[in-house]
Amino acid sequence: MKQALKQRLEEHLITEKPYYLASGKEVDIALAAHKNKLPLLLKGPTGCGKTRFMQFLAWKLQRPLITVSCHDDLSTSDLVGRYLIRSGEAVWADGPLTLAVRAGAICYLDEIVEARKDTTVVIHPLADDRRELPVEKLGELLSAPPEFMISVSYNPGYQSVLKDLKPSTRQRFVAISFDYPDPEREVEIVCREGGVDQGLSHSLVKLATMTRSLKDSGLPEGASTRLLIQTSQLVKDGIDIHVACRAALVEPLSDDPEMLAALNEMVSSIF
């Protein structure tokens, strides 16, 4: 059993340093939060580096990172664990949250607002000074070791009012707000991650800021840093810049034909 646990955890350990360019004090804050056993709440638009930040943090702390992508069918037992039947016997299987608590790992619940509110409450006792997880079906009360950390993320931008965090959940966390990096940093990130030169990266970032300013004109969210990186990866592999922008940047943003046309015109103006 111990062996299996160890093996499962090793899969979650990040061995290579992930690339992350800090744009503020977020790394210091997160490290201090970890030291003081405080949970983290990351908010920010899609593709601005929240998940990458968690990977970087896990690497820095040398703890396994267990990520759960939340969805509206996620149940408490999906997080905590359940009995399974194996060859006529009931066998208990830990859920990701329980696993993380046992191993003192970092548990990262991505897009927490997508989960149902009654599911989110299981993390409450873990996210305050009790730091414990009751596993009812086993009759166990697990106390989290000091290395354990829970962190959640959500995007305040596009979720509807129905999908908001309950104040009782919200008020347990140290919150770090993320946004797209400032232009210089973004250029550097795109250069480095997309493997393209400064000039192209600069133009891509310019295009991204243009799309981000279209919020009032009917585009719900502008191009994310992730899209820029993906575009530049296509370019690096020899795809024509106009084609790459259309495929990796324009089309993912909208389905509205007029908006698409306008975005394409921006692309052809810049490149």
Next chain:
Amino acid sequence: MKLARLTERFYDLVAPDIPNEWDVEEVMEPFIDENDLICEAILGHIPVIWPVSHSLCYDFLRLLPNTLLHLSLEQVPRWIGVTLDLYETDGLRAAQRFMQNDLKKYLSQLAGRGGLSFSSVEKQLLPYICGIARDTLQIAPARQSYTDTTSIFVPEELNQFSNNDDNFLLYKLILTFQWGFIACGSLLNKPPGEFSNLPSEETKHSLWLRTFFDSFKEPLLARDIYHTLESIRVRIFLDNELPGLMRAAGAQIFHSFLPCSEQHQPEKTLRSMQQALTADKIEIHPLLAQHLTEKESHTYCQGHASAEDSVRITSRLYSTLQRKKQEYTPLSPLPFQGVFKLRAVETARKIQEQKMGEQFADMMAAHLLSLSKKELADVLKQDQRDSGNTGLAESDISMIMDSEFASTANREPEAPLLITINNEELQLPPELEDFTKNFLDEFGHLPARFLSSAAGKAGQTMLEQDIAGKNEDDQPGTEALLYNEWDYRRQGYRKNWCSLHFKTLKPVHSGFIRNTLEKYHGLTIRLRHQFEMMRSQERFVKRQREGDDIDFDALVEAISDSKAGLASSDRLFIRLKRDERDIAVLFLVDMSNSTAGWVNTALKESLILMTEAMEVLGDRYGIYGFSGMRRSRCELFHVKHLSEPYGEQVKERISSIAPSEYTRMGPPIRHATSILREVDAKVRLIITLTDGKPEDYDDYKGKYAIEDTRHALLEAKAADIHPFCITIDHQARDYMKHMYGPANFIFIDNVRKLPLRIPEIYRVLTS
């Protein structure tokens, strides 16, 4: 057709209006010789145009004989459609002009020969330029291309190129170039350092640039020199900023602007400088080069020059280029260059200042109101005393502003802003302070009227809070909304045709609710029970392949199966299943006059039973009544909003539902659609309870009314909202099928059964 017959038909069509006889005779006379069929076709257009504009209708008839020489009778409705669209966007004059002069253009457009019209590409260009500018800009058609810094104006149509792709590129170039002037700060409003001593005349709104041009003997020459210099700067800026666009322009557009030669100076020089704008790579004109130091020409080429540099060079160039004898003839700009319209910029600045000022006043008023009562009273005491006496002008409110406030000249950037109202010094909250600083940077001063307006607003609100229970019929804080109406004859919308007013029903205390609930006691209990069954419960489903817990029955079976040597099932888990009812429904209740009596009572009773049942079910629902008279006063009565809890107030409002006026169905349905469009629900419903056809006092009846309602319902369907209708009209079947679609309405023959049937219908509809 005889004239008498024609005029008679005309009067029939425009009733109840009674136009002048001689007017009618004059416009109908040319059609005497036409046969009946043609006359009827022509007369058929009158009800389309008459209600929109009488004089347009006369003009139409007057011009029709001539128009019919070019258009066939079948083409006329489309032509009318275009004319009416124009009338609704640009007014009578534009529509008349179109009918009178633009027939040829319209014909060539019909034949697909026309250039590219602005309206056909506006929807692409607007997000394009907003994106490029990273700011919200407006675009609009005009005779010349220019910008007033908040909007960019471009020609209504471009036909420079035979190929519309190139015309589109030219549109892009014009827009981008005009934005270039904004981005490069060409439209200076402050003098550069060494020019600050130039007499700055008249008001604070006039642009310094105009003062600068006027200081020359030939302002136009100065303007053109500056314009050309700035165009060069913008060109260089765009070469760096948007190389793709400039490359495309170089390949497709620039070559077509052929050099035209000028004989004389200074036109010749300016023209050749202008021509340089269309070169593949911009070069500094030799004459210009003479006036530039090496460093300056370097900054120009690198795109580091500023508008101030251009001002300086303009005055140097002017002295070389000016002539003594002949007057300067202004240069016509290249199509994408546009012109400078300084007056427009000044107007835009004025509007901007007003807007920001009002915003400031609102913020300030909010801040004042957030102060403690006493502080506020101190600030406002004089104000209130004054306004108690007379209706006062703003100047009567004493307003002393901090010296730092009066001008920006010597303001230290870090000094805190203080505002003094009635001798009370106020420290501004940071947000307001930032806003104020921005305002001062932009406009140099803060007019006192905005401060007094803030104090006024705060005082007003405080007064309103003091006088509780303002008795108003119209819901406070809501303005009437305008909705389009569909005209089937025109196959288009009458724009902003109906205004929908929001009204509150005054709650009535009566025994109605109690009596109803007593009367239908048995039914309510049954309904509650039925609706409870529909409630989406979280329930356990057994025998699942995976789940939260082990299903022991299944497990025992599986083990005994396997002991007996049979294949055992792998469905061993219990799963919590959640079928959520995610429904939002709006009830629209007909409050027309015809519902008086039993119908109204039955409607109210059904609503009460319905709401009682709905509360058990937990679906989100709203209730609105509608009525009104004529398009200018369609009314929507609020009974319950979607998110409002069900309580005494709502009950009382239901019992106060009473027959009112007419049934104009389009606007309430459109409004319901717009409400539901914002709601996130899996199923969205509009249920209309009515007793008859849509009808209003004016021409909203018969086919027109049915077609408009049908169109409103189609709009709802397009927004993924299901309309449904419950009617008690005996003749309902024919038109209802047409309006709602065959399966989307139900007819109830006995009014008294209404309360029993409605909840049932709802149950069937949503499960």
